[in-house]
Amino acid sequence: MKPPKVTLIVSPRERFSYTKTSLESIYTNTEYPFDLVFVDVCSPVSVQNYLQTKSQEKSFTVLKTDHYISPNQARNVGLEYVLQHSDSQYIVFIENDVIVQRNWLTQLVNCAEETSATVVGPLTCIGNPAHQVIHNAGGRSYIKTEIKNGQTRRRIKQSAYLTGRAISDVQDQLHRTQCDYVEFHCMLVRRDIFAQTGLLDEGMLATREHIDFCFMVTEAGGSIYSERDAIVTTDTLGIASNKAGLKAWFGQLKLPDFKWSDLPYFMVRWSDAWDRASLDHLRQKWNLAEDKYFTKRYAGLGSRRHELLIKPVVQFLTFGKGSAWLERQLITLERPLNRLWFNRYAHRLRHAQMSKTL
Structure with a gap:
């Protein structure tokens, strides 16, 4: 058989x-x-x-x-x-x-x-x-x-x-x-x-x-x-990889196990826009209450970007000590950057789709 x-x-x-x-x-x-x-x-x-x-x-x-x-x-x-x-x-x-x-x-x-x-x-x-x-x-x-x-x-x-x-x-x-x-x-x-x-x-x-x-x-x-x-x-x-620190700055800046060519997709894939839309869709599809399960996840939008982009930068800038204040400031700066990045992707996608229909 x-x-x-x-x-x-x-x-x-x-x-x-x-x-x-x-x-x-x-x-x-x-x-x-x-x-x-x-x-x-x-x-x-x-x-x-x-x-x-x-x-x-x-x-x-x-x-x-x-x-x-x-x-x-x-x-x-x-x-x-x-x-x-x-x-x-x-x-x-x-x-x-x-x-x-x-x-x-x-x-x-x-x-x-x-x-x-x-x-x-x-x-x-x-x-x-x-x-x-x-x-x-x-x-x-x-x-x-x-x-x-x-x-x-x-x-x-x-x-x-x-x-x-x-x-x-x-x-x-x-x-x-x-x-x-x-x-x-x-x-x-x-x-x-x-x-x-x-x-x-x-x-x-x-x-x-x-x-x-x-x-x-x-x-x-x-x-x-x-x-x-x-x-x-x-x-x-x-964190589990034990490579949380940045190894160099500017010309040799490196994210943990990351290559810069990963970044464009990473920013779209973990965008606030896609995260929020997914949670909204799940809630509406299954007729679910907007309870703590969802409010916790809405509050955590962007957490993957913060873990892999913001925290390593903070660790580097503070010589491994960390800083909750600095982390909050960088998150505040990063959120509009992510929106801009995602909006550029969405604009290019709409343009490409319109071109195909012509």
Whole structure:
């Protein structure tokens, strides 16, 4: 009996400079046979050249877009292609900054086959060294209807399993677990579900896409599992990477594990505009109250930019001591810069779309 066919759809998370490391990890550490589709969202020329060479060597498909698009839009570019050109039973969404541990895909497929799961996520770790600190091991996420003072409101209830725990400390809990959600960093999905849900919701531009999709799967009668024997790592940026400081100034200025060619997409992908629109869309789509779940996230708009752009600058300027006051001042200056950056992107996109219609 032939094993189920699997196609991986690789799409961008927030940068391009880790593409080679991520792809090499996939091809080195994946024993299970797979096809691969790479969605190239206007990556820098050096990355495009690498993808052209690698795709010829490994016989995978590269789908290019002519402007920046959101993660869900990029996933849909790959998904539409796979649904039209492949008979794969399973589709794996995986982001372009993820590295994988050996046997990861075999474990995901085994879980789906043995449990009839619709969606399976791996144990997703975070930071450097890889495969040590847990970022996501599944979690609870559901909508609770409450009646208060004669008013009915629907609220998201959400909690994560094992987040922030060291793998070495929770060995007794690293077993297959049914849950309400896993994340798009890496997610295996049974192909058949898309006949019921349709494509991913492109109104979810930047955040909470995994929560929305898992709600859709659950509503359609599907089941979701975290397969903790399958291990991947995401987000080698940030505090967990132990590279928070800037190494030089002006001519040699360097962000942690960042290249300057990553910055234009990063600023759009984590823009206040996309973050806010995603939260508004989620709330309206599922008829949810604007409660603490949302007000907390509205207040935190731009937090990813602040973590990876503002904090390293503050650390450098204060010789590693940090300064809450300086951080607040730089955030105040950065917000209008992000709006300007995003508005320029939106203007160029409208112009390009108008040109196509003429």
